Amino acid sequence: MPESLPEVRLVEAGPFGHPAVEHDWPQQAGPCRALQKALSTYVNTVDDLPPVRRLGGVDIGFEDGGRITRAAAVVLDAQTLEVIDTQLARVPTRIPYIPGLLSFREIPGALAALERLATLPDLILVDGHGIAHPRRLGVATHLGLVTGLPTIGVAKKRLTGSYEQPPDERGAWAExxxxxxxxxxxLRSRVGVKPIFISPGHRIGLESALSFTMSALTRYRLPETTRVADKLASNR
Structure with a gap:
C-alpha cells in the first residue's frame, strides 16, 4: 500500500524554542519528494537573524555499513572561531541514500546531536545544500525549517544549477x-582550489550567507564550522 503524505504542522515553539515546522518522516521516495515541495513554501530567504555570537556546524558520518548515522554538532565563537561545544549522536539510519533526499537520511541524527548541545548556535553552517536543490529543499534548508534556527548550506559539489567559474581570488564568487x-x-574560498557552493538555508539571504561563510574561513577550503564537525563525524 502506498505511503500517505505526512501532514505539515507549524508550531510556535519547535525543539529549540523557535517557530518551526513539524512533520512525520516518510521512508519512501515519492512521499519524501512530495513533502519537500510542500515544505519549500515555508522557507524564508530574507535575513531574520539574531545577533550572531555563536556559529554552529553540522556534519554526518556513518558506521556499521551505513546502518548507524554518526551525527556531529559543534558551536564556535563567531569572532575567534574557538570551539565552545561539540556533541556526537548515533542513531539508526532510517533510509538508504537516495539522490536529492539526503535530508531525510541525515536530519534525524543532526537533531539528536543538536539537542545535546549545552549552548545553541545563533546560525548553523551545514555540510550540504540549502535552496540550491531541485525542489529548493536541501539538507540545510530542511534542518532550518524543523529547528527554526537560521541555516546556511555549504556544499563541496554542485547539485543543480549552472554557473561560470569565479576568479581565482579568495572571496570571489559567481551566481x-x-x-x-x-x-x-x-565561492572561491582559497586561491588555487575548487570553489564551494553556498546557498541560503532558512532565515537568511544570500549576501549574508556569503558574509558569514567568509567569516568562518581561515586558510582552508572549508569553514572552520564544517572542519570541526567533519572531524567529529568522521572520527578523525
Whole structure:
C-alpha cells in the first residue's frame, strides 16, 4: 500500500524554542519528494537573524555499513572561531541514500546531536545544500525549517544549477542559477582550489550567507564550522 503524505504542522515553539515546522518522516521516495515541495513554501530567504555570537556546524558520518548515522554538532565563537561545544549522536539510519533526499537520511541524527548541545548556535553552517536543490529543499534548508534556527548550506559539489567559474581570488564568487532564479553562489574560498557552493538555508539571504561563510574561513577550503564537525563525524 502506498505511503500517505505526512501532514505539515507549524508550531510556535519547535525543539529549540523557535517557530518551526513539524512533520512525520516518510521512508519512501515519492512521499519524501512530495513533502519537500510542500515544505519549500515555508522557507524564508530574507535575513531574520539574531545577533550572531555563536556559529554552529553540522556534519554526518556513518558506521556499521551505513546502518548507524554518526551525527556531529559543534558551536564556535563567531569572532575567534574557538570551539565552545561539540556533541556526537548515533542513531539508526532510517533510509538508504537516495539522490536529492539526503535530508531525510541525515536530519534525524543532526537533531539528536543538536539537542545535546549545552549552548545553541545563533546560525548553523551545514555540510550540504540549502535552496540550491531541485525542489529548493536541501539538507540545510530542511534542518532550518524543523529547528527554526537560521541555516546556511555549504556544499563541496554542485547539485543543480549552472554557473561560470569565479576568479581565482579568495572571496570571489559567481551566481549559481537555475533558469532565471539565483539559488546560491559559487565561492572561491582559497586561491588555487575548487570553489564551494553556498546557498541560503532558512532565515537568511544570500549576501549574508556569503558574509558569514567568509567569516568562518581561515586558510582552508572549508569553514572552520564544517572542519570541526567533519572531524567529529568522521572520527578523525
Amino acid at each position: 549559481l542559477q537555475d533558469r532565471d532564479e539565483t539559488i546560491g553562489a559559487v
